[in-house]
Amino acid sequence: MIDILSFVIFFFIVCSFYIISSLGLNIQYGFTGMFNVGIAGFFAVGAYTSAILTGPDYADTIFGGFGFPIIVGWVCAIIVSGIAGLLVGLITLKLREDFLAISTFGIAISIQLVALNVESVTRGPNGLYALPKPFAHILGSPFVSNVCYLIICIVVIAMIYYALERAVKSPWGRVLRSIREDEVAAEALGKNVFMYRLQAFILGCGIMGLAGAMYANFVRFISPQDFLPIFTIQVYVMLIVGGKGNNLGAIVGAIAIWTLWSASDSLINLIVAPDFQTQAAALRIIMVGVVLVLMLVFKPSGILPEKKHVSD
Amino acid sequence: MIQYVVDGLVNGSIIALGAVGLSITYNVLRFANFAQGEILAIGAYMSMALIVLMGVGIGSIGPVSFGWPLLVSIAFSIVLTSVTVLAVDWMLFRVLRRRSASRITFIIAAFGLSLIIRNVITLVAGGDQMFLSFYIPKAIPVFGDFKVVPDDVVVLIITAICVVALHSFLTSTTVGKKMRAVAENPVLAMVNGINVKSVIRWSWVIGASLSAIAGTLHAHVTQLDPEMGFELILPMFAALIVGGVTNVYGAVLGGFLIGLTEAFAVSMDLSAYRGAIAFSIMIVVLILRPQGIMGEKERDD
Numbered sequence: 001m002i003d004i005l006s007f008v009i010f011f012f013i014v015c016s017f018y019i020i021s022s023l024g025l026n027i028q029y030g031f032t033g034m035f036n037v038g039i040a041g042f043f044a045v046g047a048y049t050s051a052i053l054t055g056p057d058y059a060d061t062i063f064g065g066f067g068f069p070i071i072v073g074w075v076c077a078i079i080v081s082g083i084a085g086l087l088v089g090l091i092t093l094k095l096r097e098d099f100l101a102i103s104t105f106g107i108a109i110s111i112q113l114v115a116l117n118v119e120s121v122t123r124g125p126n127g128l129y130a131l132p133k134p135f136a137h138i139l140g141s142p143f144v145s146n147v148c149y150l151i152i153c154i155v156v157i158a159m160i161y162y163a164l165e166r167a168v169k170s171p172w173g174r175v176l177r178s179i180r181e182d183e184v185a186a187e188a189l190g191k192n193v194f195m196y197r198l199q200a201f202i203l204g205c206g207i208m209g210l211a212g213a214m215y216a217n218f219v220r221f222i223s224p225q226d227f228l229p230i231f232t233i234q235v236y237v238m239l240i241v242g243g244k245g246n247n248l249g250a251i252v253g254a255i256a257i258w259t260l261w262s263a264s265d266s267l268i269n270l271i272v273a274p275d276f277q278t279q280a281a282a283l284r285i286i287m288v289g290v291v292l293v294l295m296l297v298f299k300p301s302g303i304l305p306e307k308k309h310v311s312d
Numbered sequence: 313m314i315q316y317v318v319d320g321l322v323n324g325s326i327i328a329l330g331a332v333g334l335s336i337t338y339n340v341l342r343f344a345n346f347a348q349g350e351i352l353a354i355g356a357y358m359s360m361a362l363i364v365l366m367g368v369g370i371g372s373i374g375p376v377s378f379g380w381p382l383l384v385s386i387a388f389s390i391v392l393t394s395v396t397v398l399a400v401d402w403m404l405f406r407v408l409r410r411r412s413a414s415r416i417t418f419i420i421a422a423f424g425l426s427l428i429i430r431n432v433i434t435l436v437a438g439g440d441q442m443f444l445s446f447y448i449p450k451a452i453p454v455f456g457d458f459k460v461v462p463d464d465v466v467v468l469i470i471t472a473i474c475v476v477a478l479h480s481f482l483t484s485t486t487v488g489k490k491m492r493a494v495a496e497n498p499v500l501a502m503v504n505g506i507n508v509k510s511v512i513r514w515s516w517v518i519g520a521s522l523s524a525i526a527g528t529l530h531a532h533v534t535q536l537d538p539e540m541g542f543e544l545i546l547p548m549f550a551a552l553i554v555g556g557v558t559n560v561y562g563a564v565l566g567g568f569l570i571g572l573t574e575a576f577a578v579s580m581d582l583s584a585y586r587g588a589i590a591f592s593i594m595i596v597v598l599i600l601r602p603q604g605i606m607g608e609k610e611r612d613d
Contacts, residue, residue: 035416037346037423091598098344099598101419102549105346106591109546117584229542233427236420278439282431289428296421297407 002143009146015258016153017043017215021231022238022250023160024207029236030244030306031168032200033180035101038088039208039235041108044115044227045084046077046209047216051128052121054217058128062120070134074213081209082202084111089201094194108229115224127223131216149218156214157251160207164247167203176200177245230285234261237292243302252304261288314458315451316579317572322464322533324571325471326352329526330544331551331563332478333519338557339495340515341405343418348523348548349541350429354396355524356531356540357437358389363444370445370532375462377447378532386528393524394517400425401516409512426541433538442536449533467529474522475564482560487514495558543587547574550590554597556607565606569593 021039028034036042050073057065068076088107092100115122122128135148167173175196178186187193216222234257242253264284272280295302330352337345362385363370371379404421451459482488487510493501494511502508530540547570555566570590577589597604 029416033414033416035419091595095598095602097416098338098419099553099602101344101346101416101423102553103595103598106546106549106588106594110588110591113585113588230427233424236424240420279435282434282439285431286428286435289424289431292424293404293421293428296413296417296424297404300413300417 006143006146009143009150011258011262013146013150013153013218015255016150016157017211017218018235018238018258019157019251019254020160020211020214021208021235022242022254023157023164023247024204024211025235025239026204026244026247026250027164027167027176027200027207028204030239030246030250031173031180032176032197033097034093034197034201035097036104036201036204037101037229037232038104038106038108038111040227040229040231041104041111042081042084042205042208043212043215043231044108044111044224045081046212047222047226048115048122048128048212049077049080049209050074050213051131051216051222055128055131058123060119061123064121064128067132070132070217073217074210077209077213078206081212082206084209085202085205086198088205089198093197093201108227108232112224112227115227122224125223125225127221127225128216129221131220131222133217133220153214156210161247161251168247172196172199230288233288233292237288237295239302240292240295240300241302243304243306245306246302246304249302249304249306253302256303257288257291260291313579316575318460318464319578320572320575321568322467322571323574324568325467326526326530326533326567327544327547327551327571328564328567329471329474329522329529330548331555331567332475332560333523333526334548334552335557335560335563336491336515336519338552339560340491341418341512342498343415343422344549346419346423346545347400347426347429347541348519349543349545350426350433351393351397351520351523351541352527352530352544353433353536353538353541354429355389355393355520355527356536357433357527358392358524359385359528360437360442360444360531360536362388370447375452376466377445377463378466382444382528382532386525389524389528390521393527394520397516397520398513401512426545430538430542437536437538439538442531444528444531444536447532463533467533470525470529474525475561478518478522478560481518487511491515491518546587547571547590550594553594553604556604558603558608559606562604562606566604 021043025036025039028036052064053066053068053076054070054073055064056067088103092103116124133145134152135145175186175191179193179196183193238253238257239250241257242251243249264287268280268284330348333351334345334348337343363381366381368381370377370382373379404425405418408418408421449461449463451461453459482492490506490511491514493506494508498508551566551570552563554569555562570593573593574586574589577583577586582589
């Protein structure tokens with residue numbers, strides 16, 4: 001019984017990182033219509049920021065070992081990912097949307113290369129280990145600390161959800177939707193489209209950074225292998241299946257796709273011979289891709305479509 | 313040093329041919345095709361399959377390991393890759409066009425498609441590296457100390473032929489002219505009775521053919537693996553943007569520039585950052601001259 005319960009708790013903790021990323025993407029893609037292909041990159045920036053600030057002193061790094069409290073790591077993760085978003089946004093948000101897609105894709109690859117090669121800070125492929133986890137040494141038992149972690153996750157999700165709901169229902173959120181629907185009209189009504197886009201982009205990137213930081217302090221070990229493009233696709237599938245432009249949809253989609261992903265993982269381990277694990281893993285990724293494409297073709301509005309706003 | 317320049321030109325040829333495909337999709341279908349790298353990979357794997365089926369290796373002509381079996385397989389790969397790409401367009405992008413989906417939807421669909429193709433390749437051919445042949449590049453002296461690998465020269469010649477063929481296609485054939493008209497102004501083209509659907513099909517075929525050639529050349533001078541398209545896509549996008557998205561010859565110029573810079577980076581012992589280097593050049597160009605070296609300012613459409 002306790003086994004099943006700890007599995008469920010573990011499942012939902014990991015799912016939380018996807019939920020938070022999906023909410024962050026929703027503000028960029030769902031509400032403002034910006035295509036960020038670098039989710040894994042901004043997630044990685046957050047994870048490394050928190051890992052370097054809160055992690056122990058490693059013998060082979062020249063920068064790090066600050067041992068700051070975890071909350072400091074998380075806040076800085078939001079700030080640093082936000083700054084990364086600001087830099088990308090400043091260069092690309094005035095150009096056609098394709099450039100944002102290409103640039104964020106490039107940023108994610110560059111971030112991974114930096115994580116892999118700047119060994120004096122990130123320890124390269126060996127990764128950063130023994131990261132602190134909240135409540136871990138006070139409570140001792142991993143079960144209790146996981147329960148606490150899940151509570152933290154739920155509180156963070158609730159806070160982000162509440163804040164985003166307030167934001168998108170405010171005049172600010174209406175401008176974002178108007179930019180998505182008709183940029184020229186928004187511009188003609190005197191809105192500084194570039195500034196609104198930049199704000200939404202930075203906000204989304206900061207939220208993704210927070211998700212990364214929470215991931216780092218939960219699994220307590222990060223390496224460049226954790227931040228592959230499949231993560232970006234997964235978050236898109238979650239948001240599109242759930243319903244872009246709907247924060248509840250972002251959460252529902254994340255839970256649905258994470259369940260599907262985990263179930264298929266267990267199924268593959270159970271029925272596929274070890275020799276064919278590479279093929280089975282490929283099949284699983286194909287499944288995610290096919291779900292994405294089918295949703296785009298047949299039901300682009302998702303399970304929980306965006307509510308129609310006639311006038312607020 | 314000269315070897316680095318030659319390496320840069322060879323790598324640049326492959327990026328340039330791939331970037332032309334990217335440029336055509338960008339200007340005719342109007343979206344950044346994130347699956348372009350995978351079209352090169354399809355081309356390479358199709359050639360590989362045919363080389364294996366024929367079972368006579370890649371042959372050789374004089375000092376060049378570029379015999380008729382390789383040329384035959386490239387020809388077949390062009391056909392098969394074009395058919396595959398047309399089928400994908402019919403199943404996916406045609407449906408999105410009919411629904412007049414937003415450009416972002418096309419980009420996301422292409423991104424998802426790239427992931428699907430990459431993993432279908434892993435599923436069918438396995439995740440390991442493959443080689444078209446046991447070809448080992450061997451430089452021969454041309455004059456004095458100057459040595460070149462004969463196959464590198466062949467790659468450059470094939471690229472030159474492709475660019476000239478593309479140029480004459482775009483300037484002297486009716487289809488090529490229609491394609492330019494649609495790229496310039498799709499509504500005006502349609503009003504003038506141009507069959508946009510057929511232009512779109514031609515665009516895919518031209519892009520896929522050049523990609524099949526580029527992919528096979530890449531496989532010949534390096535190797536095949538399912539990630540090859542993923543590794544090429546960023547240099548190709550960089551080439552497109554550096555050269556100027558609106559100008560198809562800009563993509564060629566950009567391809568060579570990116571290839572040479574990457575080779576320069578390798579010579580400076582920065583090969584670990586290869587992917588990031590193409591990206592950095594792209595960012596510099598986006599800041600200084602967003603329309604690229606040969607591009608015109610884009611109309612916002």
